Structure formats: structure tokens, C-alpha cells
Amino acid sequence: MDSLLKVNNVTMQFGGLRALGDVNFEIVEGEIFGLIGPNGAGKTTLFNCVTGVYAPTEGAVEFAGAPITGKRPDQIVDIGICRTFQQIRLFPNMTALENVIVGVDARHRTSVFGAIFRSPRRKREERESEDEALRLLDFCGVKRYANDLGRNLSYGDQRRLEIARALATKPKLVLLDEPAAGMNPVEKNGLRGLVRKIRDEGTTVLLIEHDMKVVMGLSDRVAVLDHGEVIAEGHPEEVQSDPKVIEAYLGTGGAATDGKAGQENSASDEPGTVSARAREPGGEK
């Protein structure tokens, strides 16, 4: 098992804010790797560092043995990493089919002149892209919406369409940013099946997820981020029982004793969440 993605000492500083501090982990080819942590722990910032939206202040990201830090987002896609967004970012006025074809286009090479003069390659690629897009829509269970505009799909289907679009770029590693957010339990279950299917088709998955049930049931390995640092890494069961993880999620004193602990929890949880949110100013709008 080779390591596919290596995150080496990545630090991300926004002015005085340290969103990520010295983050290290490795993802092995063919696994589903879960990345969890409280709100504002730096999960999405880490995604942005890997996918070229941000250049990390320090440290390096390696993909399949080659450094990818400092590359543009579109170059990262060429190399074989694609992502979805926490806040859904489809192309709202394009059909579901067109959304996915934009992803397929990333692997095509028709030039401006090829397009203007309708080169044979353009003809072949256009035909291919439609077949491939339909296959992926089917794979993600949204084929019947192929002709609907992206914005007209339901929330859960938009998430599936976003996954289909990401898979269309034929990534070796796909980064899913909270794919289950806002889904009901049945939809979540369907999503779990989908993520497994993606892995079984040979794509490695890096998953950000808040829903412990989803992430624990799905991941081969898990890393926990808190305040921009990896506080635990390993198999889901190990991580779940790690006192530092429990502390990060439930607050200090949570595991200590009974009695007033509950009150303390809720008291320390709220401000913690608020300040943690404020720590990610450059993140998603």
C-alpha cells in the first residue's frame, strides 16, 4: 500500500490567526479516510490547502510522491485530486448533464481552434463526454434529473450531483466536504452506499464529516483536527475512545465526573464553538 497523499507540517496563517498548525497525515491508496473535528477546527482550510485554493504558509503537500503545494486549483485537478464543497457550489443555470460534462472536460484536450473548426477530436470528445456524464449521473443516482437545471434539484440530489461532477474529472483522490450535511437518515444511508461504491471503483476518498455515525461507519482510518492541530489519528474505534477527542468534542471536564459536569459542558461548549467559527475568516462565504 503506497501513500497517495502526504500532508507534511502544513501550517496556515491568516494574519494573526493560526487556522492550521503543523498538520501531518498520510492517506493510503484505496482507503476511505475520515477527517473530523469541531466547527472551525480547520478541516475546510486543510481541504483548501490541498486543492490549491490557499497556498499553505508553511509545509508541503505531496501527491503520489510529487509535491503539489503552490499549484493552481485547475492544475491540482489535472494531477488527480477533485473536491466537493461544504456549501454546495453547482453551476445553477446549467443542466445536471452540463454540470457533469464540465467535469469530464477536464480530461479532454479540444483546443480553441479544434472547437471553432470542429476537429474530429472535438466530435469524438463531445460524444464521449455525454456518455460518460450519463454514466456518472446514473452511478450517483441522479440520472433522471439529467435535463433539470442544477438549482432545481433537491438538496440531497444537489450533493449527489456535486459528487458526480467531481468524479467526472477522473480523480485518483476525491475530497468530500461534509457530503451528508443536511441529509435525512435515509439519504445519509444512500450516501454511505455511494461513498463505498466510489472507493470500490478504485478512487481513494478523503471525507470531512460531522456526523459521527456516518464517518465512523465508513472510514478505514480517521484523523481528528482541533484548533488546527491533529489530536488523534487511527482506526475509528481507537479514535473514538481517545480522551483528547472526547475532550475536543464535549469540552473539558466532560469526562471527569458526574453532577455539575453537564452544566459545565453546555457552558463551555457554546463559546468554544463561537470562537472556533470566528477563526476561519478566509473560508467559505
Next chain:
Amino acid sequence: MAGSDRDLRTYLGDRYPRTAERIPDEVIKVAQPLFGVWRAIGYGRYLLAILVMIAIPILMKPEIVPFLEDFDSPIPYINGSFGVSVLVDTGIYILLALGLSIVVGMAGLLDLGYVAFFMIGAYTAALMTDSGGAEQFHFVVWPNLAALPFAVLVCVLAGVALGTPTLRLRGDYLAIVTLGFHEIVRQTANNLPQTNGSRGIPGIERPQLGPIEFTVLGSENYWFYLLIPAIILAVIMIRHLEDSRIGRYWTAIREDEVAAAAMGVPVVRMKVLAFAIGASTSGVAGWIYAGYLTFISPANFPLLASILILAAVVIGGLGSISGAVLGAVLVQGLPQVVREASGGETIFGFDPETGRIAVFGFLLIVVMIFRPGGLLAPKRRRVELSEASAAEGVIVDETAQPSKDEIEFASSVHEAAQHKEGS
């Protein structure tokens, strides 16, 4: 397939989903064969368009269409200098609107200084050809026709030059920069001795195609015929781009730049490309304009022209090729005809020439309220889905049924939620 009843309705449905449903079956039945012919001729429809357009100036003569003699029209018949000059003006605006529709309509880059490219094209043509009475105002003396590729090339390069440093900006910021770009180009032409400042360049040579001289008197037809292939080539070029990954990339950037970059779209390069290709049609337009008027000065390229072209693109429908053509006709052709038809009289207290700006402002607001996509919205790509896949369930995984684990989880979530509500 081509003869089936669904075909025309599906075709219309791609553009106007709601309107298409309301068309009665009888209309579809009657129109279907015509539509079939239209589809069957393919590129022949461009040929048809060429023939019709060639026929217009020839046929609109009293000798050929007798009723024109009795017809007491205030508009001089079309072969006269007025009628065809309206057609030429409109044609030039169509070329400009087509170029701008790439930049604003497809790629979503708000360009308020588009007329700067038009100006660059016209000045390039003027400075490269023998400008009659004022020999000092040219770099080289070439036949007018030889300046055409250079006018296009210089415009494309100007597009790249403007685009490269500025296209990292978004939205309003880009709009302000393009506004400034127009002002820079205009003021440069206004102050350079080589361009004769605000007095402009007079006596620009007209092209000669074999025996056809584009001389001043009665040459409008030739200019009109020159515009037809230019417009048709531009339409085909844009149509082909729209229908390829390049066009989809532009639309993706317009829709969501961050998501486009994350899907492998080289955003900055595609934006520069949009500027460059958008500028290319204005190079042709500028070259025609310079030769047609034989005189250009900075006053011919006011900011208002940029706004009017933008209005044409927006009224017609952002990202729509036929919309850009229609918009240009509405913005440039129609007011001239109305003005001439009114015979200098005011309409509702408006002088039609100056009043048109107010009318367009009003029209823009009306269009934006009732048809936010413009009069002719662009079509979206759709596929024919088999009945089976169209009826498919939302979730196709075999894991669709909730497992025990999942039901437990669902109920625990439910309980937790109730617990939370209760506390």
C-alpha cells in the same frame, strides 16, 4: 426522429420551457414539416440567410417591387443611401454585440469599455492604410484590405493586454477597470499627434475587391455585402465555441468561478481567451467602420456606445447568439427607422434620436422584470432519456433500504432532537 411530434416541442422547450408547453398541438403539427426542412438543411440555413440578405438591397427598388413607387414612405427605399446605411450601422452593431456577448454573456465578465476594442480596430485600419488627404497619419501604406487581419490581430492582442493584469478582479472591480481602459484608449487617441488628436483621421482609403470599388457614392450595398459574411462567420465561430468545452468553461466561470477552478477550469486563461475572442469581432467591425466612414475621430467612440452594445446583449439575452443579433437590431436599427419614419417630428415629446436612450433604459427595466434571461434566452443542453431511466428511483444503491443500524440511528437522532427541544 426528425418527423416525430415531440421534436419541435422539445426543441422549443430547450429555450422556452414554459412557453413551449402552451403551444397547441395543431400549431406544432403544421409547423413540424417546416421545422423538419429547417433541420435537414443544416448549414444550408446559413446559405439561405446569405441569399435573403443579398436579395434585400437588390429587391427593394421601385423597378422591382412596384408598390414601393406608390407607397408614400417617409423612408427612402432601401437601395438609397439611407436604407442601406441603416443596415450597415446595424450590421456593425451586430458584430460588436456578438463579440460582447462572449465576454459578458458567456463568461460573465462585465465589460463597460468594450467600444475601446472597436476603436482600436478602426484606428489600426486607419493608420495602416493610405489616409487620403493626411499622409502623415499612417505607419505603413497598405491597401485597405491588407489591414483587416492586422486590425483583428491588434484587437486580440489588446484583449490579452487588458485581460492579463485585470482578470483576477471580479464583478464591479473589473467593470470599473474596463471603464478606465476605454477612457485611456480614447484619451490616448485624443492627444497623440500620430492620431491627429481630437480632429481625427480623415480620408481613409476604401478597399477594392477586384473590379468592385467601395467608393463613396452608392457603395452602401457593397459594405452591406461585406458585413454579411463577417456576421455569419462570427455566428458560426461563436456557435461552435459555445458547443464545446471552451464555451462550457466560460459558462461555468460565469456561474461560479470558485467551483469552476475546482473542476479543472484554468480560470484566468479562459477569461483572457474570452476577452481576446470577444475583441476579434470588434476588430472586423472597426475595420469596416473606418473604411465605410472614411473618417474617424475619438468622438465616434463615446462611452454611450459601450452602454448601448451592452444593452443590446442584455435585452437580447445573456449568452444567446440570436439574442445578441436581435438586441443589436433593436438598439441600433429600429431607432433610426423610427426617427426617419417620424420625419423629424417628436414622439410623445421625445426627439426619437435622443429619446431612444430613455426608451432603452425603460426597456431594460421591463425586460429584466419580465424576462430576466433576455428576449431570447440561450438554450441548454439536454439529452433524450429512455423511459426506464426517467422513472428511476432517487436512490439506486442496493443499500437503499435502511439497515437496522440506520433505523436505530434515525430513532436516536429523533430522540436527541426531541430531547433538545424539550430542554
